[in-house]
Amino acid sequence: MTKDLQRPNDELTETVPNEDPAALTLEEREALLVKKEADLSKKESEIEASKVNLRFRYKLYDRVNVSVKTMNIVIIVLVIVLVLLVAYGIYDARN
Amino acid sequence: MEKAIAKNKIDKRKVSEFLLTYALYFILGIILLVVIIIEPKFLSLTNLINILKQASTKGILALGCAGLIVLAGTDLSLGRILGLSAAVTASIVQSVTYASRYYPQITKPVPLIVPLLISIVIATAISAFNGFGVAKLHLHAFIVTLGTSLIAYGITCIYVENQAMGSAMALSTFDLRFTNIVNGTINLFGVQIPYVILYFFLASFIMYIIWNKTTLGKNMFAVGGNEEAAAVSGVNVTKTIMGVYIIAGIAYGIGAFLEAARVQSVSTSTGFNYELDAISACVIGGISFSGGVGNVPGIMVGVIILQAINYSLYYLDVNAYLQFIVKGVIIILAVSIDVRKYLKRK
Numbered sequence: 499m500t501k502d503l504q505r506p507n508d509e510l511t512e513t514v515p516n517e518d519p520a521a522l523t524l525e526e527r528e529a530l531l532v533k534k535e536a537d538l539s540k541k542e543s544e545i546e547a548s549k550v551n552l553r554f555r556y557k558l559y560d561r562v563n564v565s566v567k568t569m570n571i572v573i574i575v576l577v578i579v580l581v582l583l584v585a586y587g588i589y590d591a592r593n
Numbered sequence: 594m595e596k597a598i599a600k601n602k603i604d605k606r607k608v609s610e611f612l613l614t615y616a617l618y619f620i621l622g623i624i625l626l627v628v629i630i631i632e633p634k635f636l637s638l639t640n641l642i643n644i645l646k647q648a649s650t651k652g653i654l655a656l657g658c659a660g661l662i663v664l665a666g667t668d669l670s671l672g673r674i675l676g677l678s679a680a681v682t683a684s685i686v687q688s689v690t691y692a693s694r695y696y697p698q699i700t701k702p703v704p705l706i707v708p709l710l711i712s713i714v715i716a717t718a719i720s721a722f723n724g725f726g727v728a729k730l731h732l733h734a735f736i737v738t739l740g741t742s743l744i745a746y747g748i749t750c751i752y753v754e755n756q757a758m759g760s761a762m763a764l765s766t767f768d769l770r771f772t773n774i775v776n777g778t779i780n781l782f783g784v785q786i787p788y789v790i791l792y793f794f795l796a797s798f799i800m801y802i803i804w805n806k807t808t809l810g811k812n813m814f815a816v817g818g819n820e821e822a823a824a825v826s827g828v829n830v831t832k833t834i835m836g837v838y839i840i841a842g843i844a845y846g847i848g849a850f851l852e853a854a855r856v857q858s859v860s861t862s863t864g865f866n867y868e869l870d871a872i873s874a875c876v877i878g879g880i881s882f883s884g885g886v887g888n889v890p891g892i893m894v895g896v897i898i899l900q901a902i903n904y905s906l907y908y909l910d911v912n913a914y915l916q917f918i919v920k921g922v923i924i925i926l927a928v929s930i931d932v933r934k935y936l937k938r939k
Contacts, residue, residue, distance in 0.1 A: 570933070573933060580620055580923065581620065581623075583922060584627075588628075590912060592909075
């Protein structure tokens with residue numbers, strides 16, 4: 499707020515008319531509209547580009563498409579395999 | 594009656610849920626128990642200290658790598674970065690009385706801070722490069738770190754084979770001050786504890802502070818959990834990713850310095866497969882590959898459990914090749930449990 503008050507007068511007079519469409523001529527309004535549309539489309543394309551970037555950096559599990567039940571079976575099988583491997587390893591080492 | 598049956602069903606589901614979630618800890622605990630039953634001598638203070646000592650340098654590496662996994666990334670170059678930093682460290686700290694030293698022009702012992710800083714700078718530079726690839730170029734961490742892994746390995750081979758003797762022999766015969774940094778002990782309550790164990794606990798404490806008490810730590814979890822949401826909330830994603838990679842690099846540099854002192858011999862194969870140990874310790878410790886989940890005590894537990902299993906299998910003289918298979922199955926099991934948790938949340 500303090501900063502706004504400290505701004506030089508010419509800066510304020512420059513910005514105020516542009517922000518008030520009623521004080522502009524038809525040509526100026528059209529020019530302003532075209533400028534705003536261009537700004538908007540530029541911003542939209544920037545947002546799209548950042549979305550693409552974010553989407554590209556996908557996470558490791560985003561493509562995992564199995565049920566919890568399937569994973570339960572996988573875990574149980576792996577546990578059995580691990581136990582058998584260790585048991586065999588110990589048996590092999592001791593004989 | 595129906596209520597009792599329903600309650601019984603819920604209880605059973607809760608038990609099976611608990612067993613599946615903590616399956617890995619149960620299995621690893623049972624394996625250790627079996628080893629203790631077969632070889633009661635395994636449960637000695639010497640073995641416990643040996644396990645902790647071996648887990649310490651890997652633990653420091655895992656602490657660095659864990660941040661990258663929290664960011665939903667990974668680091669395949671960890672082992673080779675360690676190899677390169679350790680080789681450079683080793684070449685500087687060779688005893689000045691050793692005739693075949695790498696740098697014959699070094700005639701006075703170098704202050705140990707110099708090789709430590711050089712090791713940290715090398716590791717941090719490579720890790721920062723990885724971070725740049727991930728944060729700025731939006732490359733997948735797998736690809737960037739795989740590339741830098743090969744680059745670091747190539748440089749290590751060139752460096753080690755560029756010895757004055759013109760051979761590829763391992764860099765050894767270090768200054769005693771250097772080896773004492775790791776192998777020296779401190780008497781705590783009548784027990785001789787190697788310094789390296791204390792470094793590991795100190796590093797864990799510092800990492801705990803970074804993760805839980807700093808803006809970078811909070812942002813790291815935010816970016817790892819949901820990058821888009823973090824970016825929209827005003828988190829500087831690029832800066833956060835770079836920060837985490839640089840911290841990882843510093844951890845690797847320190848780890849390389851300590852590992853060189855611990856093994857007392859550095860060759861081109863130093864650091865081989867260390868990334869797998871670090872990543873598997875993180876996953877066992879509950880750091881999720883889906884990002885945004887994990888804590889420092891979990892990593893410590895993961896590292897120690899994994900080392901205990903490795904040590905116990907070695908202690909029982911289990912076939913070395915079989916040990917690789919067991920390690921592989923443990924990693925796949927840990928990731929499967931992690932995926933299951935992810936699916937449950939989804």
